[in-house]
Amino acid sequence: MSSALSTLADHSDAQLIAAHCAGHPDAFGEIFRRHKDRMWAVAVRTCGDPEMAADAVQDAFLAAYRRAGSFRGEAAVTTWLHRIVVNACLDRLRRRRPTSALPEVELPDRHDDHAATVTRLDVRAALAKLPEGQRLALVLVDMQQLSVAETAEILGVAEGTVKSRCSRARAAMAESLGLHRGAS
Amino acid sequence: MTEPRWFEQDANPDPTMDDTGVRSLLAALPDPGPMPEAVAASILSALAAAQDRGALEPHEGSAQLGAELGLVSDSVDQAEIGDDAAGDHTAYVAGMPVRGDGAVAGEAALRALPDGSGRPGRPPEAPRGLWRGRQQRALDQGEIRRRRQVVLGSAAASLAVIALAAGGLSRLSSQGGTTTAGVLTANEPARAGGSPGASDASELSRQPDGAKAPTGALPNGASAHIEQSARSYTAATLPRLAQAMLDTPGAPPPSDAVSLAEVSTLPGLSECLTTLGEGSPQAVFVDLADFDGQPAAVIVVVDATGLTQAYAVQRSCAKGEPGLLAGPVVMP
Numbered sequence: 001m002s003s004a005l006s007t008l009a010d011h012s013d014a015q016l017i018a019a020h021c022a023g024h025p026d027a028f029g030e031i032f033r034r035h036k037d038r039m040w041a042v043a044v045r046t047c048g049d050p051e052m053a054a055d056a057v058q059d060a061f062l063a064a065y066r067r068a069g070s071f072r073g074e075a076a077v078t079t080w081l082h083r084i085v086v087n088a089c090l091d092r093l094r095r096r097r098p099t100s101a102l103p104e105v106e107l108p109d110r111h112d113d114h115a116a117t118v119t120r121l122d123v124r125a126a127l128a129k130l131p132e133g134q135r136l137a138l139v140l141v142d143m144q145q146l147s148v149a150e151t152a153e154i155l156g157v158a159e160g161t162v163k164s165r166c167s168r169a170r171a172a173m174a175e176s177l178g179l180h181r182g183a184s
Numbered sequence: 185m186t187e188p189r190w191f192e193q194d195a196n197p198d199p200t201m202d203d204t205g206v207r208s209l210l211a212a213l214p215d216p217g218p219m220p221e222a223v224a225a226s227i228l229s230a231l232a233a234a235q236d237r238g239a240l241e242p243h244e245g246s247a248q249l250g251a252e253l254g255l256v257s258d259s260v261d262q263a264e265i266g267d268d269a270a271g272d273h274t275a276y277v278a279g280m281p282v283r284g285d286g287a288v289a290g291e292a293a294l295r296a297l298p299d300g301s302g303r304p305g306r307p308p309e310a311p312r313g314l315w316r317g318r319q320q321r322a323l324d325q326g327e328i329r330r331r332r333q334v335v336l337g338s339a340a341a342s343l344a345v346i347a348l349a350a351g352g353l354s355r356l357s358s359q360g361g362t363t364t365a366g367v368l369t370a371n372e373p374a375r376a377g378g379s380p381g382a383s384d385a386s387e388l389s390r391q392p393d394g395a396k397a398p399t400g401a402l403p404n405g406a407s408a409h410i411e412q413s414a415r416s417y418t419a420a421t422l423p424r425l426a427q428a429m430l431d432t433p434g435a436p437p438p439s440d441a442v443s444l445a446e447v448s449t450l451p452g453l454s455e456c457l458t459t460l461g462e463g464s465p466q467a468v469f470v471d472l473a474d475f476d477g478q479p480a481a482v483i484v485v486v487d488a489t490g491l492t493q494a495y496a497v498q499r500s501c502a503k504g505e506p507g508l509l510a511g512p513v514v515m516p
Contacts, residue, residue, distance in 0.1 A: 036219045039219075041217075044216040058226060065235075142202075
């Protein structure tokens with residue numbers, strides 16, 4: 001067993017999921033170690049609230065742990081995890097939505113200055129105003145730098161839908177922020 | 185929100201091309217950074233709890249691949265599968281074979297294990313596995329759990345409770361005495377942590393050799409330990425003496441005490457917990473003792489995240505009438 005443990009890090013994500021399902025006590029821990037930071041970023045950006053993100057990402061990893069057997073290997077494990085995290089965030093957001101709006105969160109930046117902070121708050125506020133589908137598309141494509149194909153897989157929509165959502169979302173944000181085409 | 189196909193064909197520009205500048209603005213927003221250690225520790229704790237409960241749902245087709253990869257030894261596989269019926273999925277969880285539905289696998293499977301090397305049936309003397317190791321390290325570094333509604337404190341004490349619960353679960357199953365998961369064994373010292381006052385309080389609660397506290401499972405599956413001690417709690421000493429109870433579980437209350445105290449029965453305790461707002465605990469410890477000189481019950485509740493809180497209530501605590509005397513106090 002020790003030899004297996006020593007080589008755990010050498011296995012692919014899919015192999016670790018299989019090992020977890022087969023009963024390896026440490027395989028899912030390695031999955032968690034590999035992906036926790038990225039899933040954290042997705043959750044924070046999707047929820048817009050670190051506290052809610054913490055709850056959502058915990059929900060997600062617990063769900064992934066329990067339902068690892070449902071992973072069929074048709075997508076990358078990271079895509080599968082993204083989808084679970086996004087869904088967990090949406091679940092949390094929808095539960096809270098009736099009583100409060102999506103909060104605007106300022107993340108710490110030691111290179112801060114007032115103007116930059118105002119801009120970031122404006123950007124986040126504009127992002128928060130977008131319809132859910134458009135906001136998720138921008139979070140995954142523009143902020144998480146995922147491909148259109150991966151984003152489509154995570155959101156369960158066609159690639160063309162992701163593209164159009166991105167386009168519409170950017171146009172709406174540009175208008176909200178007073179940007180003009182050609183700004184980039 | 186699905187756009188018509190004609191729209192996608194006519195207006196699906198390359199998302200990497202953006203003439204609004206929004207993509208650049210979004211990309212320039214500060215990265216959230218790595219997952220905070222407190223969040224990671226909390227998740228690891230929850231995962232460990234899930235592992236202890238055998239929360240892996242039934243699955244198909246993965247065990248063979250795991251074995252082929254050498255990640256699960258053949259002997260263990262065979263032992264785990266043991267007398268399971270064909271097609272029944274078995275997963276090894278936290279030192280004991282637990283079937284996909286959470287039930288402990290057959291005793292024959294436990295006996296079939298090689299001493300020392302085989303995992304099932306071997307009591308986990310210490311937190312084991314990557315999660316446990318990381319959890320231990322994280323907590324050793326003084327990390328705190330995230331829980332904004334409570335005063336944050338050291339989580340080491342809570343880990344002790346979790347370790348106690350996990351150890352109890354595994355030992356119970358390894359003894360083959362029952363197949364009821366979620367029952368905590370008594371008279372087992374905590375595997376980690378401890379408190380400065382533990383030794384003093386343990387003197388107070390020392391019981392004759394062989395004494396065994398009652399154990400059981402609440403309706404939600406949470407393990408429950410109920411004892412009676414001579415501890416005299418006050419609001420100031422509640423956390424310390426409650427920790428002493430965790431460190432040194434004592435003997436069960438005599439039958440007359442049980443008859444007088446609602447909280448000393450599992451149904452009564454369950455109703456009391458519900459009244460206190462603790463509807464889904466992971467483990468519960470009850471000490472029939474004194475509080476401010478009056479008979480009372482001190483209840484320590486551990487939730488799935490490892491959050492450990494102590495209450496002092498009247499022994500009549502029941503549905504709708506908590507008789508709260510102190511708490512909840514987050515355990516140090």
